[in-house]
Amino acid sequence: MLLAQAITQMAPPQCLRCLRNSLQLVEHRSLIQPPTRAAFSTTSLLSAKAAQPRKTAGTSNKSKTLRLSKNIRQTAGKPPARGERKAVRKRIVLSNTNALEVDGLQDLTADKLARHSEGTVALQTFTGQVLGFSDETVDALRALESFKPTQAWSLFRRPASLVRKETAALANDMADTETDTSKVARKMVFGEKGSGKSVLLLQAHAMAFVKDWIVVHFPEGQDLTIAHSAYEPLRTPNGRIYVQPQYTAKLLLSIANANQALLSSLQLSRDHQLPFSVQSNMSLFRFAELGGRDPTIAWPIWQALWAELLTPATKAVQRPPVLVTMDGADQVMRVSAYLDPEAKPVHAHDLALVRDFANLLSGRTQLPNGGMVLAATCASNRAASPTLDYCLSRTYIKQEKASNAWHLLPLRGPSWDPYQLKDARVESAVMNVSALKLQGLSKDEARGVLEYYAKSGVLMNAVTDGFVSEKWSLAGHGVIGELEKGTVRMRF
Amino acid sequence: MEPHLLCTGFRRAVVCNYNPAKRRILFHSRRGYATPTETSSGSQDPVRAAAPIRFSSNANQFAVNRAEFVDDAENSVGSRPGQSSRIPLLERIRILPASPSYFTGTPRFTDDFLALRALERKYQLLPTLPLAEAPRVAWKTLEQYRTELGEPVRLKRYSSLLTLLKKLNSIHPSLFPVEVERALARYKRVVQPHLNQPKPVVVDELGRARAVGRRKACHAEVYLVEGEGQCLINGKTLTEYFGRLHDRESAMWPLKATARLDKYNVWSTVRGGGTTGQAEAITLGLAKALLVHEPALKPALRKAGCVTRDIREKERKKPGRIKARKMPTWVKR
Structure with a gap:
């Protein structure tokens, strides 16, 4: 009796049916303006007023220690405001006015990506040189969140990157798919920490932007799976999947902003079954932006947008190739941190966005207008995904044996532990994806990047053969991140 | 008369058999450096050391002159029973130490x-x-x-x-x-x-020089071949194995100090201890292997501090202390 009373007294002020609506309101608002209260709290803000510390009559507030000048702690102004430190930590600075302007630094332009008559792209001749990015490209890359705070963009006058062998190979693949749309390169980029995986994705973004491709980039696989954004179940004929409305909206907005010029020139080609009415000749930019502004309709718009992008191009309807990339893709090749109604962990491939990406990566979803799908693993925040590791190394060894470099490899490929369960969904997603292993730079490439450092005035040493090979050796056969750490970041 | 003669002859024979070589050396050495060689005065006999005393079970042993024990050639050749009395008294009764440095x-x-x-x-x-x-x-x-x-x-x-x-x-x-x-x-x-000469290390038929380096609790086995500056430690690259730039530099220090970083490839296995110790064990092994290829680099390597084994090891923990030296916190009671 007493217990029942207590329960009725403890009942929340809002009914549970209204809870979902209120949550949606909170989440919607949180996307547009900074949150003022925790999203999960349904109580009013007034009740959260902190209790004033009570003063007892007998005790005085004065400290009992001797007040000397050395005892008084010096405070330098106010402590940083909430979120300020994180903002500083995550800030991306792309320019350093103290760095020297590099003479003769060329930009990555469309003519460098065009094919020569002999079949190779012009970028091949720029291997080992540093190319800058034009302002429009930088804006697009910023919108895509391609730049990362851990990269050393803030040391140089303007963003520029080294053209390495793999970059030229990617440019070649891009040229291939433009001539023959059935040749879609699907690659998984992996390699040790600091080997330039994220920057290779960035270069792919820049090249695709210059070539007027549509670029879709998932900046961090981890954001999709660590259960930091809201999710809701969705029934499909293939079972239950989970939609992340807020994340989808954010992604749509970044796609719209990054590809603004291109998407503005494209229009909806057909009617989509949407829970709301849209103008039939709406530009894809407006369409994507619409979804980006409203998380409640983000998911249907995402689906419709992809349906548009995957429509084969005709004379009436122009559809460019699409580049889809994901950084930190090892995080989505495992069980996510979300829970289903039975409180069982949700597999990452049950998340709608991840499923879409996995379909593109594995080739289950074809890109009829050509394009490229790239996924990069993360070596510093590595997720335990044994199936992915196994598949990657197996594919890599197979490729290398086919390319006649077998003598550099271990005689036997990886073996699967028979007592461990293989993740069939991950295996099917990654099985037919080619593996692109990023290793150290060659000495010529290392020389190119060191010369760029020296020309920018951040490296004071003379770039000689001995200096280059010394740094190359100490950077573990020219791992570019270590090369940078050893030459530019390190100050004695 | 007859028994006396017989007795003396017997004793002579015993004395002759008794380690004559040693006695002679003693005699010569005495002549050689300790005593004046020429007897300056003909009037006085040379002073001679007494023979070492040998004790035997014979109760009569001290009844005979000690000088008769001296294994002197002239003395023993034409000895007669009456001769002993002709040896000067002083020499017969005075006991001299065997060594002049007595x-x-x-x-x-x-x-x-x-x-x-x-x-x-x-x-x-x-x-x-x-x-x-x-x-x-x-x-x-x-x-x-x-x-x-x-x-x-x-x-x-x-x-x-x-x-x-x-x-x-x-x-x-x-x-x-x-x-x-x-x-x-x-x-x-x-x-x-x-x-105990160490076996000379040579470059083998595959061009490898092998050397072992140790530091603290670490043991590094280093193979050095001519190459272009690659390095593998336990199958990993330098950056994969040593996260710290300082460790990488100290591991490759012998090559860097002699400007040979782009001339050799290093392949090493290392075990035991921690990262610093492993890096410095590789330093020593690498320096030794480099000396096999180029022995003339020894002064340069010594100057760079790569040749000598650092013998410092962890000090053992003692009972009653928290670590080797650290004492427990003082508590009043």
Whole structure:
């Protein structure tokens, strides 16, 4: 009796049916303006007023220690405001006015990506040189969140990157798919920490932007799976999947902003079954932006947008190739941190966005207008995904044996532990994806990047053969991140 | 008469059989360096040392003149029973010590010293090597020498003896006298560590030089081949194995200090200890392997501090302490 009373007294002020609506309101608002209260709290803000510390009559507030000048702690102004430190930590600075302007630094332009008559792209001749990015490209890359705070963009006058062998190979693949749309390169980029995986994705973004491709980039696989954004179940004929409305909206907005010029020139080609009415000749930019502004309709718009992008191009309807990339893709090749109604962990491939990406990566979803799908693993925040590791190394060894470099490899490929369960969904997603292993730079490439450092005035040493090979050796056969750490970041 | 003669003859025979060589050396050495060689005055007989006393079960042994025991050639050849009475009285009754250094307090040491001095003087004209190039010998320690002699030899004296020994040892090996060699053998330790020469390391048929380096609790095995500056440690690259730039630099330091980083490839296995120790164990192994390829780099490598093994190891923990030295926090009660 007493217990029942207590329960009725403890009942929340809002009914549970209204809870979902209120949550949606909170989440919607949180996307547009900074949150003022925790999203999960349904109580009013007034009740959260902190209790004033009570003063007892007998005790005085004065400290009992001797007040000397050395005892008084010096405070330098106010402590940083909430979120300020994180903002500083995550800030991306792309320019350093103290760095020297590099003479003769060329930009990555469309003519460098065009094919020569002999079949190779012009970028091949720029291997080992540093190319800058034009302002429009930088804006697009910023919108895509391609730049990362851990990269050393803030040391140089303007963003520029080294053209390495793999970059030229990617440019070649891009040229291939433009001539023959059935040749879609699907690659998984992996390699040790600091080997330039994220920057290779960035270069792919820049090249695709210059070539007027549509670029879709998932900046961090981890954001999709660590259960930091809201999710809701969705029934499909293939079972239950989970939609992340807020994340989808954010992604749509970044796609719209990054590809603004291109998407503005494209229009909806057909009617989509949407829970709301849209103008039939709406530009894809407006369409994507619409979804980006409203998380409640983000998911249907995402689906419709992809349906548009995957429509084969005709004379009436122009559809460019699409580049889809994901950084930190090892995080989505495992069980996510979300829970289903039975409180069982949700597999990452049950998340709608991840499923879409996995379909593109594995080739289950074809890109009829050509394009490229790239996924990069993360070596510093590595997720335990044994199936992915196994598949990657197996594919890599197979490729290398086919390319006649077998003598550099271990005689036997990886073996699967028979007592461990293989993740069939991950295996099917990654099985037919080619593996692109990023290793150290060659000495010529290392020389190119060191010369760029020296020309920018951040490296004071003379770039000689001995200096280059010394740094190359100490950077573990020219791992570019270590090369940078050893030459530019390190100050004695 | 007859029994007396027989008795004396018998005793002579016994005396002749008794270790004549030793006696002769004693006699010669006495003649050689301790006593004046020429008897200046013909009136007085030369002073001779008494023979060492040998005790036997014969109750009559002290009834005979001690001088008869002296193994003297002239004395023993034409000896007659009446002859003993012709030996001067003084010589018959005075007991002299066997060594002329008897009264120095450390007679055996003094004898040794004088013997070596005599040898040095005898061979002083032979060509010598510089002391640094003389064959290395481990001489007996002062303690060992003292125990052997049973005399309280002082350190300073022993040092001067050692100086003599070293001087004798530096005689050119091609002309080294057998006599000196025999004399020096007494002062050498039984085990000569300098004779243990390490096997010369060579570059094998595949062009590899192998060397082992150790530091703290780490053991590194380094193979060095000519190449273009690659390095694999336990199958990993330098950056994969050592996260710290300092460790990478200290591992490759012998090559960097001699500007050979782009000339060789390093393949190494390392075990035990922590990262710093492993890096420095590789340093030592790498330096040794580099010396196999280029022995002339030794001064440069020594200057870079890569040649000497750092023998410091972790100090053991002691009972009653928290670590090797750290004491527990003082508590009032």
